[in-house]
Amino acid sequence: MIRVRQMKKIYRVGEEEIRALRGVDLHVGKNEMIAVMGASGSGKSTLMNIIGCLDKPTEGSYELDGHDVSKMSEASLALVRNEKIGFVFQSFELLARQTALENVELPLIYSREAGLTSRERTRRALHALNRVRLADRVSHRPNQLSGGQKQRVAIARAILNKPAILMADEPTGNLDSVTTTEIMEIFRQLHAEGQTVLIVTHENEVAAYCQRVIRLRDGLVLSDLPVAQDQAGQVIA
Amino acid sequence: MILSPYFYSQAIKLALSQIWANRKRSLLTALGIIVGVASTTSVIAALSGLKTSVLTEFESFGANRIYVFPDRPDDKPRNLYPREKIRIKPWEVRELQASCPSLRAITPVTEFGVSIASDERELDGITVVGIWPDWHEAENRRVISGRKFNGIDEVGERQVCLLNESAIDELRLPSDAVGSHILVDGRRFLVVGVIETLQARMFGGDSNTAELFIPFSVAIKLQSTEFFLRVVALAKSAEVSEEAKSEIQRTMRRIRGIQPGDPDTFRAEAIDRYIDQFKTLASGITAIAAGIVGISLLVGGIGIMNIMLVSVSERTREIGLRKAVGATPAAIMMQFLLEAMVLCLAGGLVGVIIGKLFAIGLTLIPGARLENADVPMWAVFLSFAFSAAVGLGFGFFPALKASRLDPIEALRHE
Known part of the structure; x- marks a missing residue:
C-alpha cells in the first residue's frame, strides 16, 4: 500500500538547511491501522504531508498503491489526493455555509469521474454519512452540530471516494474524552470494514486503538512496534 | 485539465x-x-x-430633397465675388429645371417681410414666401382646405395666397378662410388655400410662426430687384439624389461660366449630409x-x-x-x-x-x-x-x- 524508502526532506530557510526527514523507511500494508507519534520537530508532520501527497520528498522514493508518486506534478498529485487519500483534520475544516451533505460531497467537485448524476452524488454522500452514523444530520450546517458530529462529517468526507489511506492528523485534539472515544470507535469500525488508517497523535489512548505505533525523532524512525509492545515500553519509560 | x-x-x-x-x-x-x-x-x-x-x-424632410444657396467662397477676396455675382437669379432656376433630368420638382423660394392685414387685424413683419407651384411637391406640405397653387397663378401673376393655420388665427380670419381677402403690402390677395402648420421640429425653427405663400412671379414685383432666393429641388428618388445634386452643380457652373479650378459661387446640399x-x-x-x-x-x-x-x-x-x-x-x-x-x-x-x-x-x-x-x-x-x-x-x-x-x-x- 505505502512503501517509503530512504526518504529525506530538506528545507532551506535563508542560509540554513533544516533536515526534517533524514532517511525514513516505512511500509504500510493494506488494512493496517497505524499511529504515528513523535514530539514536535520530530518530522512527523513532514512525513504525513508527503504521504498525503501535499508535499514532495527531496530524496528517496514513495510508492502509493503501486505508483511512484514522488515525482508527480502538482496537478497529478491533486488527482491522487482526490482519489486515494482521505484527510481528517484536528479542526474539522468544514465549510460553514454548507450542509453536512454538501460538505461530504465536496471531493466530487474535483473528481475525474465525468457525468456523475446529482442522485449518484447524493447516494454516495449519504452512504458515507451512514457509515459514520450521521444519516440523521444531513441537512444541518456545521454550527448546528456538536464537535464530535462535525468530526464525523469530516470523516464521511474523507472516506467518500473510498481512499486507499485515511489520514487523520490529531483527529481528537479538539475533542473531550467522551467524544474522543466516539470518534475512535468510528475509526475502529472503518478499519474493521477494511480501511487502511494512519493517525497522527500524541495521545497514548488514541494510539491504543491502533495495531502498530511508529515513533519518530529527529527526522528518523525511532521505533516501529505492535501497539502492545509500544505501550508497554511507554509504561516502562 | x-x-x-x-x-x-x-x-x-x-x-x-x-x-x-x-x-x-x-x-x-x-x-x-x-x-x-x-x-x-x-x-x-x-x-x-x-x-x-x-x-x-x-425622413419627413425627405431624404431626396436638395437645397441650393448662393455662397461666396470663403478663401477668396470679397471684391472678386460681388453680391450680384453669387445671387441666384430666376432664369438660373429655370435653366436648372430644363437641364437636370434627375429632378422631379424644383422651385425658387424667396422670403421677405411685409405687413399684412385682414378686416380684423394688421400684422407687421410677417414673412411672405414666394414659390412656384412645384413647391407643393418639393416640400410636401399638406393643404387642409382650398387648393394648391397652379401654373395659371404663377404665369398670370395672380394675387392669390396660401395661409397656414397660425396666420389665420393671428389675422382673426374665419377658420375656413378660403375665399377671404387679405391685404399684403397694401394689395388685395385672395386666400385660395390653407396649409397645415408645421409640427414642432428640432430643426427648421418655430412651429407656430404665421406663414403666407404667394406666387413667385408676384413676389418678385413686391421686392427690390436685388432680392435673394434659394432653390428647393426634389430628386426623382433617394437613389438619384446624388446624381441630381451633381447635375445641379454642373449646370450652375456652366451657366455661371465658372472655369475649371475656380470655386463654386453657390452651394448645393442634399439632406443626407445633415444625416x-x-x-x-x-x-x-x-x-x-x-x-x-x-x-x-x-x-x-x-x-x-x-x-x-x-x-x-x-x-x-x-x-x-x-x-x-x-x-x-x-x-x-x-x-x-x-x-x-x-x-x-x-x-x-x-x-x-x-x-x-x-x-x-x-x-x-x-x-x-x-x-x-x-x-x-x-x-x-x-x-x-x-x-x-x-x-x-x-x-x-x-x-x-x-x-x-x-x-x-x-x-x-x-
Missing part, C-alpha cells in the same frame, strides 16, 4: 453565495461597475432615442461615453481586484482544504476567476437595470424628444461583455495567488 459541469455549477453557486453572504461589501465593490454600466447605457439610450427622432425628422453630420456627432458622443466607461470600469476593476485579494486571504484555509481534497491549481484559479466574473456580471446587471430605468425616465421628460430612448440590445450585451472582461482581467491576479497557495501553509493559516 478538464473540469466537470458539476464543478462549474458548484463554483457559480459558491460565487453567488459568497456575494450574498457579503452583500454590503459586494455592493460597494461592484459600485464602480454599476455606475459605469448605468451611465453608459443611459447615455446610449438617450443617443439612440435622439437618433431615432432626428432621423424620423429627416451624416448627425451620425458623426452621435458616434463622437458615443466614443466619449465609451471613454467614461473605460475609466469607471478601470476604477471598478481595481475595487474588484482588491476585494478578491481580501477574499483569497480570508478563505486561505478553505483553499487549503479544497486543495487537500483534490482541487488542482487550475480548479482553484477557475473558481476565483468565476467569482470575480459573477460579481462583475451582477454589477453589470444592476447597472443595465438602472440604465433601463433611466431610459424610461428620459422618455417621460416632456419636450426632450427622447420618446424613443431605450437601451439597445447590443449595449446590454456589450455591458455584460465588458463586465465579464473586467472580472477576468482584474480577477486574474488574485485567482493566480489563490491557485499558488501551498495547501499545507494554507491549512495552518489562522
Whole structure:
C-alpha cells in the first residue's frame, strides 16, 4: 500500500538547511491501522504531508498503491489526493455555509469521474454519512452540530471516494474524552470494514486503538512496534 | 485539465453565495461597475432615442430633397465675388429645371417681410414666401382646405395666397378662410388655400410662426430687384439624389461660366449630409461615453481586484482544504476567476437595470424628444461583455495567488 524508502526532506530557510526527514523507511500494508507519534520537530508532520501527497520528498522514493508518486506534478498529485487519500483534520475544516451533505460531497467537485448524476452524488454522500452514523444530520450546517458530529462529517468526507489511506492528523485534539472515544470507535469500525488508517497523535489512548505505533525523532524512525509492545515500553519509560 | 459541469455549477453557486453572504461589501465593490454600466447605457439610450427622432425628422424632410444657396467662397477676396455675382437669379432656376433630368420638382423660394392685414387685424413683419407651384411637391406640405397653387397663378401673376393655420388665427380670419381677402403690402390677395402648420421640429425653427405663400412671379414685383432666393429641388428618388445634386452643380457652373479650378459661387446640399453630420456627432458622443466607461470600469476593476485579494486571504484555509481534497491549481484559479466574473456580471446587471430605468425616465421628460430612448440590445450585451472582461482581467491576479497557495501553509493559516 505505502512503501517509503530512504526518504529525506530538506528545507532551506535563508542560509540554513533544516533536515526534517533524514532517511525514513516505512511500509504500510493494506488494512493496517497505524499511529504515528513523535514530539514536535520530530518530522512527523513532514512525513504525513508527503504521504498525503501535499508535499514532495527531496530524496528517496514513495510508492502509493503501486505508483511512484514522488515525482508527480502538482496537478497529478491533486488527482491522487482526490482519489486515494482521505484527510481528517484536528479542526474539522468544514465549510460553514454548507450542509453536512454538501460538505461530504465536496471531493466530487474535483473528481475525474465525468457525468456523475446529482442522485449518484447524493447516494454516495449519504452512504458515507451512514457509515459514520450521521444519516440523521444531513441537512444541518456545521454550527448546528456538536464537535464530535462535525468530526464525523469530516470523516464521511474523507472516506467518500473510498481512499486507499485515511489520514487523520490529531483527529481528537479538539475533542473531550467522551467524544474522543466516539470518534475512535468510528475509526475502529472503518478499519474493521477494511480501511487502511494512519493517525497522527500524541495521545497514548488514541494510539491504543491502533495495531502498530511508529515513533519518530529527529527526522528518523525511532521505533516501529505492535501497539502492545509500544505501550508497554511507554509504561516502562 | 478538464473540469466537470458539476464543478462549474458548484463554483457559480459558491460565487453567488459568497456575494450574498457579503452583500454590503459586494455592493460597494461592484459600485464602480454599476455606475459605469448605468451611465453608459443611459447615455446610449438617450443617443439612440435622439437618433431615432432626428432621423424620423429627416425622413419627413425627405431624404431626396436638395437645397441650393448662393455662397461666396470663403478663401477668396470679397471684391472678386460681388453680391450680384453669387445671387441666384430666376432664369438660373429655370435653366436648372430644363437641364437636370434627375429632378422631379424644383422651385425658387424667396422670403421677405411685409405687413399684412385682414378686416380684423394688421400684422407687421410677417414673412411672405414666394414659390412656384412645384413647391407643393418639393416640400410636401399638406393643404387642409382650398387648393394648391397652379401654373395659371404663377404665369398670370395672380394675387392669390396660401395661409397656414397660425396666420389665420393671428389675422382673426374665419377658420375656413378660403375665399377671404387679405391685404399684403397694401394689395388685395385672395386666400385660395390653407396649409397645415408645421409640427414642432428640432430643426427648421418655430412651429407656430404665421406663414403666407404667394406666387413667385408676384413676389418678385413686391421686392427690390436685388432680392435673394434659394432653390428647393426634389430628386426623382433617394437613389438619384446624388446624381441630381451633381447635375445641379454642373449646370450652375456652366451657366455661371465658372472655369475649371475656380470655386463654386453657390452651394448645393442634399439632406443626407445633415444625416451624416448627425451620425458623426452621435458616434463622437458615443466614443466619449465609451471613454467614461473605460475609466469607471478601470476604477471598478481595481475595487474588484482588491476585494478578491481580501477574499483569497480570508478563505486561505478553505483553499487549503479544497486543495487537500483534490482541487488542482487550475480548479482553484477557475473558481476565483468565476467569482470575480459573477460579481462583475451582477454589477453589470444592476447597472443595465438602472440604465433601463433611466431610459424610461428620459422618455417621460416632456419636450426632450427622447420618446424613443431605450437601451439597445447590443449595449446590454456589450455591458455584460465588458463586465465579464473586467472580472477576468482584474480577477486574474488574485485567482493566480489563490491557485499558488501551498495547501499545507494554507491549512495552518489562522
